[in-house]
Amino acid sequence: MDNIERLKAxxxxxxxxxxxxxxxxxxxxxxxxxxxxxxxxxxxLVSDRFSELRIPHQKGIAITGLKGRLEGTYPGPTVAILCELDALPAPGHPHADPDTGVAHACGHHTQVGVLLGAAVALTNSDVLCELSGNIVLMAVPAEEFVNIEDRWNLYQEGKIGLFSGKQEFIRLGAFDDSDIAIMSHTFASSSDGKFALGGTSNAHVGKYVRFEGKASHAGSAPHYGVNALQAAMVGLNALNSQRETLREQDVIRMHGILIAGGTSVNAVPDDVRYEGRVRARTFEAIQETSEKMDRCLRAGALALGAAVRIVTVPGYMPIINNPLLMETFKQNAIQLVRENGVVHYSDVRNEGGSTDMGDLSQIIPSIHPYTGGATGTGHGNDYLIMDYDQAVIKPAKAIAMSVIDLLSEGAAGATEIITNNSPPMTKETYLAFQQGRLTDHLYDCRTGI
Ligand SMILES: [Zn+2]
Ligand SMILES: [Zn+2]
Structure with a gap:
């Protein structure tokens, strides 16, 4: 057994x-x-487990994030391993919190085990002493791009500067010392193998929209009111009439929810709020579709004589899975689940979802492989982890084994990836681009209010 295989064992x-x-x-x-x-x-919990493993760590990055650090014996590059901490609103999920209605309907709870598992493997002093470089263990908040109203409030209070965890980690400099980034995410598929690699993801922008009308008695004086709910409905119908203009190759998704629809059935609603999303494969398609959405929402305000405030918040970027890094992970995944257990999609496969790992992948070589173990539909009430060995133990091993490939033998593996990577963005151009996408416009068609 050669040295690398010995370390992996x-x-x-x-x-x-x-x-x-x-x-x-x-x-x-x-x-x-x-x-x-x-x-x-x-x-x-992550902090306590890091302490148990004697891993020095920072807390409170992007409010709830953590960063642990392991130093190899010899100097070299730094590999970041990530996990996502958050759940999402899914009140019908069997594991939903009865008070908040949020649930791990995306399986992020398994990532905590994966990060800790990789940490357990790499803190092993016999392994760490042979590595050239460092490992940073990132427990990152807020991957699900939801509750935009809450995040807009946090933004206005100065507690966040961008709207997701990895975006904030980038902005705050938490990744400044990272040269390579790896994470894994669960997926539900019985036919697609135990690991699924490759593909890309949609970019997106978020919308926090507030229609403002005028309250009045819904029975005796509706003529004195301005109905913000009707304004929103006209706007959303107009939005649906745009769908035939969307090109399939752009993989556009326009979707949203009403987060406030009025307060009293006997009053004309004067405060109606909509949280929307525009996703697409390219920034050009997003920009064009985002303008369509704004036009339609404004049409609702115009028709009813209401006002609409549209806050557009910078969302995610398409993921670029680094091919050399993916190959490293793939070979280790094959060791764990054999060749037919690993599916490798083409680089352009895009199922329409989005992740802020995309943002990081624009700056440093990154991968976002999927691991099985789940059943049901992602974000659905039936999304459950049925196989914790596949969802936690195997990806922890695959990531640790990949880090050994990257940082052993003088970190030749990591150096090759870093040298051959030409990222589309620097941290500075990324932040300028994202901050430039944040807009806040009021379109006021109210008269005499
Ligand atoms: Zn999700
Ligand atoms: Zn997820």
Missing amino acids: MAQRAVDSRREWLISASTTVLNRPESGFREVETSR
Whole structure:
């Protein structure tokens, strides 16, 4: 057995020795789901587990994020391993918090176990002493791009500067010392193998929209009111009439929810709020579709004589899975689940979803492979982890083994990836681009109010 294989075998044994500890960390988080930038208990759990492993770490990055650090014996590049801390609103999910209605309907609780598992493997002193470079362990809040009203309030209070966890980690400089980034995410598929690699994702922007009308008695004086709900409905119908103009190759999604629809059935609604999303494969398609959405929403305000305030917040970027890094992960995944257990999609495969790992991938070489173990539909009430070995233990091993490939033998593997990567953006151009996408416009058609 060569040296690298010996280190990988040690790493796997270390993960196996903590199997129950890792799975219990994930199921504890499953049973205490928290929404983005509010993951207080989840963050505390990760901090406690890091302390148990004697991993020095910073807390409170982007409110609830953490960053642990492991230093190899020799100098070299730094590899970031990430997990996402947040759950999302899914009140019908069997593991939903009865008070907040949020649930781990995207399986992020498994990522906590994966991060800790990779940490267990790499803190093993026999492994770490052979590595050239460092590992940073990033527990990142708020991947689900939801509750935009809440985040807009946090933004206005100066508590965040961008609207998701990885965006904030980038902005705050938490990734400044990272050269490469790796994470894994669960997916539900019985036919597509145990790991799925490759593909890309949609970019997006978020919309926080507030229609303002005039309240009045809905029975005796509707003629004195301005109905903000009707304004929103005209706007959303107009939006639907745009759908035939969308090109299939742009993979556009226009979707949203009413988050406030009025307060009293016997009063004309004067405050109606909509949270919307425009996704597409390219920024050009997003810009064009975002303008269509704004036009339609304004049409609703115009028709009813209401006002509409549209805040557009910078969303995510398409993911670029680094091919060399993916190949490294793939070979390790094959060792764990054999060749037919690994599906590798083409670089352009885009199922329409989005992730802020896309943002990081625009700046440093990154991968976002998927691991099985889940059943049901992502974000659905039936999305459940049925196989914690595949959802936690195997990806933890695959990530640790990949880091060993990257940082052993003088970090030749990592150096090759870094040298051959030409990222589309720097941190500075990324932040300028994202901050330039934030707009706040009021379109006021009210008269005499
Ligand atoms: Zn999700
Ligand atoms: Zn997710």
